[in-house]
Amino acid sequence: MAIDFLDKPLVKxxxxxxxxxxExxxxxxxxxxxxxxxxxIYGFTYVSRQGNYYLILNGNTDYETQCKVFIHELKHILEDCPKQSYYIGLDMQYKYIEIEADKVAEDIVKYCR
Incomplete structure (x- = not known):
């Protein structure tokens, strides 16, 4: 699975x-x-009542991890959030949407090396 928005030059x-x-x-x-x-907690995304997206990344992780988490969360914003009004939970790493977002992030980062 690929997210068109995340082309190779952007991720690089x-x-x-x-x-x-x-920026x-x-x-x-x-x-x-x-x-x-x-x-x-590496990071998370939430949507405000006004429909604004907020992506929070953990400053205690290295830059490459932050990039992976950024792509993971961006996958949620672009593909998952529009389909379902909310996802709640800090222990969701085994849910399908989390596994899929991890795979997208790993694939994109590997592709750019």
């Missing part, structure tokens, strides 16, 4: 730190924040 630029997450996402009205949260 993210991994090479040539373009920051927040790109601000252009698409997705707010990205880095927070120092518990290391068992």
């Amino acid at each position: 630029a993210l991994l090479n730190q040539e373009i920051p997450f927040y 790109l996402m601000t252009a698409y009205d997705i707010q990205v924040s880095i927070a120092n949260i518990d290391t068992c």
